[in-house]
């Protein structure tokens with residue numbers, strides 16, 4: 173729970189200082205909340221998305237558990253969930269990016285006990301980066317280092333002005349830092365994208381590249397970093413920008429004292445996917461022959477970085493891992509949830525804090541709807557509605573303490589605002605894990 177010094181009273185209101193917003197990967201941990209019973213009435217310093225996250229939070233009028241659409245006790249739900257998982261020959265565990273790392277850890281344990289396929293929402297956002305990290309490695313740093321040192325800040329295929337509204341002001345562009353004492357005026361901001369996004373207004377240099385030309389643009393910069401001669405006509409045809417523009421950018425990158433490239437799904441989910449991410453990671457590595465350069469994916473969900481970390485600690489791989497043979501196998505495309513479901517392979521599933529029934533392909537949704545599955549969510553969603561067992565759970569960060577990972581892999585504690593009438597997914601997952609162990613022990617003994 174929040175420490176006493178962080179919680180105070182102001183008349184009838186409870187004040188929680190330095191609460192953590194888990195709406196996006198910035199995980200801002202400086203939000204002061206004013207709470208009236210079970211309503212948050214003020215979220216000081218939160219951006220427009222953070223305010224909507226805190227102020228629109230309602231405790232839903234729902235039962236804590238439903239089995240086949242009928243209200244049930246949590247204990248009955250735990251037992252039925254464990255029975256489904258233990259009887260399954262090809263279980264799938266999916267989601268995990270909007271809950272605490274404590275819950276993620278128990279979910280991966282359950283996957284291990286039952287030999288499941290475990291995957292997270294990383295597979296539909298920065299999965300290609302996860303593959304590239306395995307192949308190329310990542311020259312990286314914390315957002316605190318960016319704040320204090322970066323004089324060249326690049327965004328590639330990322331639109332933080334809309335997706336991470338405090339990114340510029342809290343971490344990357346505006347803050348005055350130890351080695352950039354004048355803040356914004358000490359930094360050069362470069363935005364590379366296929367269209368003029370809202371973020372482009374903040375840029376000193378906006379480079380509009382040809383759609384699907386990210387790999388060619390990055391490879392051009394790699395060649396220029398090494399001083400190779402290039403054909404100007406081909407560069408312009410491949411990237412949409414003249415060679416002189418790329419040479420100018422490379423000269424500035426080499427002249428920087430500390431450069432950073434933040435990249436988003438505009439890079440990872442367009443033609444080239446993991447090859448694009450590999451090209452950007454390799455360019456960052458190459459730049460360290462000239463100056464200090466780092467890169468970092470701009471992550472979306474509040475604890476998707478925690479999901480990558482926890483799955484990697486437990487299995488050696490960040491997502492798309494199959495534990496069916498008793499040891500981990502990593503193969504995106506084969507063991508990623510949407511593919512497993514679309515091919516009709518899983519015969520049971522456990523979905524935590526995610527809504528695949530709203531955003532997976534039709535074949536994947538149809539198969540999920542045809543198998544027994546368990547769903548966890550604070551709200552009613554298409555996924556909870558069609559679940560065999562659905563649990564209504566407390567919301568992480570607002571009701572539940574624990575740990576989340578900021579997009580730069582820094583663990584941040586949560587300071588909840590008020591208690592929920594619903595259990596946390598951690599309590600339920602721990603109950604399912606022990607029931608699974610009991611059922612497996614009974615099976616071995618019989």
Ligand code: SF4
Pocket residue numbers: 193194195196197198199200217218219220221222223336337338339
């Ligand atoms: S930037 Fe993200 S984490 Fe920070 S307040 Fe806004 S939504 Fe919340």
